[in-house]
Amino acid sequence: MSSSSQYQYVLPELPYDFNALEPVISAEIMNLHYTKHHQTYVTNLNKALEQYLDAEKKHDVAQMIALQSAIRFNGGGHVNHSIFWTNLTPEKNGGGDLQKGKLQETITAEFGSVETFISEFSAKTVAIQGSGWGWLGYNKTRKRVEIVCCENQDPLSTKGLVPLLGIDVWEHAYYLQYKNVRAEYLKNIWKIVNWKNVEQRYLEASN
Numbered sequence: 417m418s419s420s421s422q423y424q425y426v427l428p429e430l431p432y433d434f435n436a437l438e439p440v441i442s443a444e445i446m447n448l449h450y451t452k453h454h455q456t457y458v459t460n461l462n463k464a465l466e467q468y469l470d471a472e473k474k475h476d477v478a479q480m481i482a483l484q485s486a487i488r489f490n491g492g493g494h495v496n497h498s499i500f501w502t503n504l505t506p507e508k509n510g511g512g513d514l515q516k517g518k519l520q521e522t523i524t525a526e527f528g529s530v531e532t533f534i535s536e537f538s539a540k541t542v543a544i545q546g547s548g549w550g551w552l553g554y555n556k557t558r559k560r561v562e563i564v565c566c567e568n569q570d571p572l573s574t575k576g577l578v579p580l581l582g583i584d585v586w587e588h589a590y591y592l593q594y595k596n597v598r599a600e601y602l603k604n605i606w607k608i609v610n611w612k613n614v615e616q617r618y619l620e621a622s623n
């Protein structure tokens with residue numbers, strides 16, 4: 417077994433075609449986002465972890481510390497996008513349809529209504545300065561769902577929460593289609609949210 421083999425992360429399979437989320441997200445964005453952006457996080461994560469393993473073997477703590485920001489950024493990018501793709505689904509496959517059930521009850525209890533949740537989530541996420549992600553996360557200590565924003569590619573684990581639904585608001589996620597109007601992207605994306613996936617994550621996290 418070669419020293420780096422345990423760090424060969426790979427792109428997860430995209431569960432739909434590049435054009436399947438149109439008109440909300442164009443095939444051009446999906447193609448670039450998945451094959452270029454996500455792939456680059458994976459490539460650079462593997463590279464950084466390989467270098468980290470080398471540094472660890474040499475007991476070079478200073479180098480291990482220096483590599484941490486690359487691991488955080490690229491590892492976060494890989495973790496976040498891997499969740500994001502599964503959080504979305506074409507409208508014809510049930511995108512945007514939050515059916516009655518445990519998650520819908522929890523969101524209603526926490527925010528008053530699903531509509532209020534969506535408008536709070538959208539308002540907080542549209543206001544992220546620079547690049548980042550809006551999340552619905554599960555707080556295991558409080559046993560509640562929360563809306564939290566993360567900067568750059570910081571995964572939600574850095575806030576101590578379990579990710580349920582993440583929306584990427586880096587410009588690469590919408591700019592080719594929505595230009596500078598992040599709010600319009602955030603208004604439309606609810607049409608393709610895969611609530612079944614979000615609910616499954618909620619049931620696992622709250623179990």
Ligand code: MN3
Pocket residue numbers: 449453497584586588589
């Ligand atoms: Mn992205």
